[in-house]
Amino acid sequence: MRIVYRVLGYLIAALVAVQAAAVAYGFFSLGKYIEGGGSIDQAAMNNPNFTFPGVEGLAVHGMFGTMVVPGVALLFLIVGIITQVTTKIRGALLWSVITLVVTVVQVALGLGAHSVPQLGMLHGIVALGLFAVAFMAAHRIGRASAPTTVEAAPARSAEPVAG
Amino acid sequence: MEPDQPAPARRRGGRRLRLIIPIASVLLVITPLGVFWYRSLTGSAYSAVSMGDADWGGGPGGSMAGMAGMDGPPGTGSPAVPITTLVADPKRPADVRVDLVARQQTITVGGQTLDGYTLNGRTPGPTITATQGQLVEVRVHNASVARGLTLHWHGVDVPNAEDGVAGVTQDDIGFGQDFTYRFVADQVGTFWYHSHQVSDAQVAGGLLGALVVRPRGGGPGGSGDRPVAADVVALAHGYGAVRTLDGRPGDQRVPVAPGATARVRVINTDNGPMAVWSSSPYTVVAVDGTDVHRPTAVTERYATVTAGGRLDLAVTAPADGSAARVQIGTDTAVLVGRGAPAVPVRQPSAELDLLSYGAPAALPFDPARATRHFTYSIGRRPGFVHGRPGIWWSINGRLYPRVPMFMVRTGDVVIMDVSNHSGQVHPMHLHGHHAVVLSRNGVAATGSPWWVDSLNVRDGESYVIAFRADNPGIWMDHCHNLTHASQGMVAHLAYEGYSTPFTIGGPHGNDPE
Numbered sequence: 001m002r003i004v005y006r007v008l009g010y011l012i013a014a015l016v017a018v019q020a021a022a023v024a025y026g027f028f029s030l031g032k033y034i035e036g037g038g039s040i041d042q043a044a045m046n047n048p049n050f051t052f053p054g055v056e057g058l059a060v061h062g063m064f065g066t067m068v069v070p071g072v073a074l075l076f077l078i079v080g081i082i083t084q085v086t087t088k089i090r091g092a093l094l095w096s097v098i099t100l101v102v103t104v105v106q107v108a109l110g111l112g113a114h115s116v117p118q119l120g121m122l123h124g125i126v127a128l129g130l131f132a133v134a135f136m137a138a139h140r141i142g143r144a145s146a147p148t149t150v151e152a153a154p155a156r157s158a159e160p161v162a163g
Numbered sequence: 164m165e166p167d168q169p170a171p172a173r174r175r176g177g178r179r180l181r182l183i184i185p186i187a188s189v190l191l192v193i194t195p196l197g198v199f200w201y202r203s204l205t206g207s208a209y210s211a212v213s214m215g216d217a218d219w220g221g222g223p224g225g226s227m228a229g230m231a232g233m234d235g236p237p238g239t240g241s242p243a244v245p246i247t248t249l250v251a252d253p254k255r256p257a258d259v260r261v262d263l264v265a266r267q268q269t270i271t272v273g274g275q276t277l278d279g280y281t282l283n284g285r286t287p288g289p290t291i292t293a294t295q296g297q298l299v300e301v302r303v304h305n306a307s308v309a310r311g312l313t314l315h316w317h318g319v320d321v322p323n324a325e326d327g328v329a330g331v332t333q334d335d336i337g338f339g340q341d342f343t344y345r346f347v348a349d350q351v352g353t354f355w356y357h358s359h360q361v362s363d364a365q366v367a368g369g370l371l372g373a374l375v376v377r378p379r380g381g382g383p384g385g386s387g388d389r390p391v392a393a394d395v396v397a398l399a400h401g402y403g404a405v406r407t408l409d410g411r412p413g414d415q416r417v418p419v420a421p422g423a424t425a426r427v428r429v430i431n432t433d434n435g436p437m438a439v440w441s442s443s444p445y446t447v448v449a450v451d452g453t454d455v456h457r458p459t460a461v462t463e464r465y466a467t468v469t470a471g472g473r474l475d476l477a478v479t480a481p482a483d484g485s486a487a488r489v490q491i492g493t494d495t496a497v498l499v500g501r502g503a504p505a506v507p508v509r510q511p512s513a514e515l516d517l518l519s520y521g522a523p524a525a526l527p528f529d530p531a532r533a534t535r536h537f538t539y540s541i542g543r544r545p546g547f548v549h550g551r552p553g554i555w556w557s558i559n560g561r562l563y564p565r566v567p568m569f570m571v572r573t574g575d576v577v578i579m580d581v582s583n584h585s586g587q588v589h590p591m592h593l594h595g596h597h598a599v600v601l602s603r604n605g606v607a608a609t610g611s612p613w614w615v616d617s618l619n620v621r622d623g624e625s626y627v628i629a630f631r632a633d634n635p636g637i638w639m640d641h642c643h644n645l646t647h648a649s650q651g652m653v654a655h656l657a658y659e660g661y662s663t664p665f666t667i668g669g670p671h672g673n674d675p676e
C-alpha cells in the first residue's frame with residue numbers, strides 16, 4: 001500500500017506540472033493565433049467546432065483540473081486511510097488530507113477566477129503549494145518505516161482533521 | 164467527509180478495530196460518491212415530465228404528491244392530455260408550404276471544409292418568409308442525417324406538438340423519414356429554426372435557417388415606424404473558426420440609395436453573446452421578434468445579441484453616398500449603401516442597455532398579480548451528470564436530471580427570478596412563451612417593454628422576468644449555449660394535466676441536446 005501511496009503522491013505532483021505546462025502552452029498558442037490575425041470571442045470559445053493550434057492546452061487544463069486531479073486526490077485520501085491503518089506510518093493520512101484540501105482550494109480558485117480574475121494569482125501560487133505538498137507526501141511516507149513497537153497503535157495525535 | 168479520530172481501542176478489540184476502521188472510513192468516503200453517481204443516471208429512456216421535482220411556485224396544484232415515472236406530469240389527478248393533441252387546426256389549408264431535405268455531409272465555408280449539415284443542399288437552410296396570420300407548413304425529409312433531426316422554431320410560440328424537441332414533443336426524424344410542422348405565424352418578427360436533436364453538434368454544424376414573419380399589408384419590413392428600402396437577414400454563424408453572415412464570410416453589401424434605410428435582421432445562432440455596432444447611428448427596432456416601443460438612434464454604443472436572440476437594426480445609408488458599416492461581431496459586417504464603405508470602427512466600450520431603451524408601454528397583463536413565483540438560480544458545483552464526474556452547471560443547487568419542473572396552469576401570470584453565480588454567461592431560452600423583463604439586479608425596467616425569448620444572463624446578474632402561461636404543453640427552459648445544455652443545463656415548464664408519449668433516450672435515440 002505504501003508503494004501505491006508513493007505513486008499517487010508523485011502522480012499528483014506530476015499532474016500539477018502538466019497543468020502548468022498545458023495552460024501556458026494554451027495561452028501562448030492563443031496569443032500566436034491572435035497575432036496571426038485570428039479573432040476570438042465568447043461565442044468562438046463556446047463553439048464545439050472552433051479550434052486554433054494549441055487549443056488542446058486549454059482543454060486539457062480544464063478537463064484535468066475539474067476531473068482528473070480531484071479524482072486522483074480523492075483516491076489518494078482513500079489510500080491514505082488504508083496506509084495509515086495498515087502500516088501505522090505516522091502522517092500518511094494527514095498528508096493525504098492536506099493534499100485533498102489544497103486540491104479543493106485550488107479547484108475553487110480556478111473556477112472563482114472566472115468571476116474574479118485576481119483569484120487567478122492565488123491559483124498560480126497555490127499550484128506551487130500543491131506540487132510541494134503532494135511531492136512531500138510521496139517522499140516522506142514513501143520511505144518512512146513503520147514504528148517498531150508492535151503494540152496496537154495508540155490514538156494518533158498527529159491528526160488535526162480538516163473541515 | 165473526513166474520518167473520525169479512531170477511538171482508543173481496548174487491547175482485546177484492537178485487532179478487529181484495526182480492520183474495521185479503515186474499511187468503515189473508506190466506505191464513508193466512497194458510499195456518498197456512489198450514491199451521487201447512481202442518482203445521476205437517467206436510465207436508458209425517461210420522460211421529460213418525470214424529471215426532477217415539481218415546483219408549483221407557491222400557486223395551487225399538486226393535489227396528489229409529485230410522482231416520478233408516471234406518464235403524466237406530477238400532481239395530475241385526472242388522466243393527462245397528450246401533448247400530441249396540441250396542434251394547429253388540421254383542417255386549415257397551408258398558406259406557405261416549404262419542403263426541406265436534410266443531409267449530413269461535408270460543407271465548404273470560406274475555403275474551409277468541415278463535417279456539417281445542409282437543408283436543400285445549403286447551410287444555412289433557406290429563409291422561410293410568411294405574412295402574419297398565414298399557416299406555415301414545413302415538410303422535413305431526412306435524407307442522410309445519421310442520428311436523426313428535428314426542427315425547433317426558435318422564438319415562435321407554436322402549439323406544443325410543433326415545437327420540435329426530440330424526446331419531449333416528438334421523436335427525432337430518423338433516416339429516410341418525414342415530419343411535417345404546421346403553425347400559424349401570428350407573431351411578426353425575426354425568428355430562426357434549428358435542430359433540437361443532438362443540438363449541440365447539429366446547430367454548430369449548420370442545421371438551421373432564418374424565419375421572417377412580415378406584417379399584413381406592410382411593405383418590406385414595414386413594421387417599424389419608417390418605411391425601409393431594403394429588408395435583409397443577417398444570420399450570424401461560426402463554422403469552426405470561420406464567422407459568417409448567411410453562410411458567407413466577410414462583408415455583405417446592401418446597396419440602398421443615399422439617405423435610404425435598411426432593416427438588418429441580426430440572428431445570433433452561436434453559443435455566446437455577440438456585439439453589433441455601426442459607423443453610422445442605428446436604431447434597434449425589434450428584439451427577439453417584438454418591436455421596440457419608440458426606439459431612439461444609438462451612437463457610440465454596441466448592442467448585445469444574446470445567443471439564440473435577434474436584434475432588428477434600422478440603418479440609414481449616409482447622405483454623402485458612402486456605405487455605413489454595421490459590424491456584426493469583429494469578423495463580419497453589413498455595408499448599407501452603394502459607395503465606399505466606412506473604415507472599420509472599433510467596438511465602442513459602452514453597451515446599449517435595453518432596460519432603459521425606448522419608451523414604456525402598457526403590458527398585456529399585470530405582473531403584480533402573478534399567481535406563481537419561480538426561482539431559476541444558476542450555479543456550478545462538483546458532482547455527477549449522466550454518471551460522469553465533473554464540475555457541472557446547477558439549477559437551484561441541483562444537477563440534471565434532479566432539476567426543478569416548473570408547474571403552471573393555463574392563465575397563470577408567472578414571475579421568474581433568474582440569477583447567475585456560476586462564473587460564466589448563460590443565454591437562457593424559454594420555449595413557447597415570451598417573457599418581459601421587469602428588472603435587473605434590482606433596477607426596474609424603464610424603457611420599452613423588453614420582451615425576450617433568449618436572455619443574456621451574465622455572471623453575477625439577476626433578472627426578474629414575467630410571462631403569461633397561455634400556451635399549454637411541456638416546454639424546455641434551458642441554456643442556449645448548447646454545449647451547456649448538453650451538460651445538463653435544462654429544465655422544463657410544464658402545464659398541469661398534460662403528458663408526453665415521447666421519451667429521451669429509448670429505442671428511438673432521442674437526445675434533444
Ligand SMILES: [Cu+2]
Pocket residue numbers: 588589590642643644647648652
Ligand atoms: Cu449556459
